[in-house]
Amino acid sequence: RRPKNFPPGPPILPVLGNMLNVSLKNPLKDFGRLRRSYGNIYSLFIGPRRAVVISGVNAIKEALVTKANDFSGRPQDQLINDVNHRKGVVLADYGPGWREHRRFALMTLRNFGLGKNSMEERIHGEIKHIIYTLEESIGKSLTPQVMFHNAASNIICQVLFGTRYEYDDEFMRVIVRCITELSKMANGPWATLYNSLPMIRNLPLPFTKAFRNAETCQKLIRDLVIKHKKTRIPGEPRDLVDCYLDEMEKRGNDGSSFSEEQLVMYALDLHFAGTDTTSNTLLTGFLYLMTNPHIQERCQWEIGQVLGGKDRVSFEDRHKMPYMQAVIHEVQRIANTVPLSVFHCTTKDTELMGYSIPKGTMVIPNLTSVLNEEGQWKFPHEFNPENFLNDQGEFVKPEAFMPFSAGPRMCLGEGLARMELFLIMVTLLRKFKFIWPEDAGEPDYTPVFGITQTPKPYYMKVQLRATQ
Numbered sequence: 165r166r167p168k169n170f171p172p173g174p175p176i177l178p179v180l181g182n183m184l185n186v187s188l189k190n191p192l193k194d195f196g197r198l199r200r201s202y203g204n205i206y207s208l209f210i211g212p213r214r215a216v217v218i219s220g221v222n223a224i225k226e227a228l229v230t231k232a233n234d235f236s237g238r239p240q241d242q243l244i245n246d247v248n249h250r251k252g253v254v255l256a257d258y259g260p261g262w263r264e265h266r267r268f269a270l271m272t273l274r275n276f277g278l279g280k281n282s283m284e285e286r287i288h289g290e291i292k293h294i295i296y297t298l299e300e301s302i303g304k305s306l307t308p309q310v311m312f313h314n315a316a317s318n319i320i321c322q323v324l325f326g327t328r329y330e331y332d333d334e335f336m337r338v339i340v341r342c343i344t345e346l347s348k349m350a351n352g353p354w355a356t357l358y359n360s361l362p363m364i365r366n367l368p369l370p371f372t373k374a375f376r377n378a379e380t381c382q383k384l385i386r387d388l389v390i391k392h393k394k395t396r397i398p399g400e401p402r403d404l405v406d407c408y409l410d411e412m413e414k415r416g417n418d419g420s421s422f423s424e425e426q427l428v429m430y431a432l433d434l435h436f437a438g439t440d441t442t443s444n445t446l447l448t449g450f451l452y453l454m455t456n457p458h459i460q461e462r463c464q465w466e467i468g469q470v471l472g473g474k475d476r477v478s479f480e481d482r483h484k485m486p487y488m489q490a491v492i493h494e495v496q497r498i499a500n501t502v503p504l505s506v507f508h509c510t511t512k513d514t515e516l517m518g519y520s521i522p523k524g525t526m527v528i529p530n531l532t533s534v535l536n537e538e539g540q541w542k543f544p545h546e547f548n549p550e551n552f553l554n555d556q557g558e559f560v561k562p563e564a565f566m567p568f569s570a571g572p573r574m575c576l577g578e579g580l581a582r583m584e585l586f587l588i589m590v591t592l593l594r595k596f597k598f599i600w601p602e603d604a605g606e607p608d609y610t611p612v613f614g615i616t617q618t619p620k621p622y623y624m625k626v627q628l629r630a631t632q
């Protein structure tokens with residue numbers, strides 16, 4: 165039964181709750197339909213578990229920014245928490261362990277951006293490998309999925325471990341396979357059963373594979389940490405793992421949350437959070453640029469005007485490229501790479517938009533509902549850079565641009581992601597023309613739902629541009 169003054173929602177069935185009201189494979193359509201019936205805050209029962217879905221920029225900001233202290237925790241009783249031993253940062257509950265690790269990641273990312281081998285340098289280094297791959301495919305069709313995934317993974321691997329990997333490298337192959345299977349499992353039907361029925365957790369059911377996969381990844385990272393410990397020079401960190409080991413020494417036994425076991429999950433978390441997100445956004449970008457050649461040509465014209473004979477683009481150049489900026493932001497809006505997030509209410513009954521939310525309620529901000537919200541965008545349902553341009557052709561960012569979420573748990577890799585998207589897209593558009601192959605049929609823009617959404621696999625053709 166719904167508690168007093170709980171948000172409204174569809175009728176609840178015994179045991180199942182509202183599990184028949186939403187497709188577990190892709191709940192986004194059902195979430196949109198329920199919003200039209202019940203408003204910006206409505207409730208659902210996932211089995212016996214209370215959940216509240218929040219839609220629209222105002223309600224989401226109220227929850228994630230104004231009431232951040234109440235709604236920044238993560239549920240701790242899910243399959244994925246048992247798999248990661250409640251360590252890392254992405255799924256850590258709101259508390260000192262999460263805060264210390266978040267701060268440390270932000271600080272380390274900032275320091276690497278400023279150092280001699282700066283982040284920009286690393287990204288340009290990786291772009292060279294993308295260019296080799298594209299040059300080998302000139303005149304042929306290629307599937308860019310692996311290439312972009314690899315590039316994003318390598319950029320974050322350089323920050324974490326000070327190294328990049330070839331795609332067929334055993335280490336990378338195993339990690340990518342385990343993480344892909346884990347994230348599929350984490351929002352699939354077996355996880356829902358594990359989360360709602362504690363009595364089945366010790367049975368030999370398919371979710372046991374999630375534990376095996378996690379153990380495999382953890383072992384690989386543990387070995388890397390051991391290697392780092394053997395070769396590091398204290399006080400002269402090469403990467404985030406070295407910085408973390410320095411920090412552990414500095415802290416000694418101060419009772420802080422820093423430990424080697426934490427480091428293993430933390431590195432896996434940052435790799436996971438920084439790979440699929442960026443690569444799926446890039447994939448969406450090139451899909452839309454190929455199928456909208458007039459937009460691609462206008463980007464290329466602006467890039468030519470601003471860069472002239474300069475040998476390569478720098479992140480600072482973005483301020484002189486309003487159209488390119490608008491296109492990249494529009495790509496992020498339409499890609500909607502992280503469609504939903506999940507929190508839980510950590511304090512006792514909290515008031516939200518006139519409703520009462522009891523402690524322990526799962527809170528699901530529907531980021532999709534903001535990125536295509538009517539009234540917030542000039543063209544909410546189509547790919548159109550005008551969404552980010554004013555009448556003078558200047559770049560503007562509407563309040564509802566929230567692909568990185570909002571509040572204390574918003575994406576901590578936003579700065580890195582924005583730099584990657586800009587440098588990669590500008591460099592590639594300057595050098596190549598991207599063409600939707602004639603025999604590829606009509607493009608299908610419907611994304612595949614997941615923790616991160618991805619476009620359906622597609623082929624691209626590349627040509628060297630005449631000016632190169």
Ligand code: HEM
Pocket residue numbers: 253254255266320433434437438439441442445501502504505506567568569570572573574575576577578580581
């Ligand atoms: C276009 C690329 C990216 C997008 C769209 C994106 C989006 C997001 C979103 C929406 C969240 C919040 C999830 C929530 O509220 O539950 C998030 C969290 C996070 N992101 Fe990103 N992200 C991107 C790239 C990156 C990169 C490159 C990194 C690498 C450092 C990263 C690291 C993280 C981490 C660690 C969190 C968890 C923060 C916390 O819980 O305190 N992200 N991201």
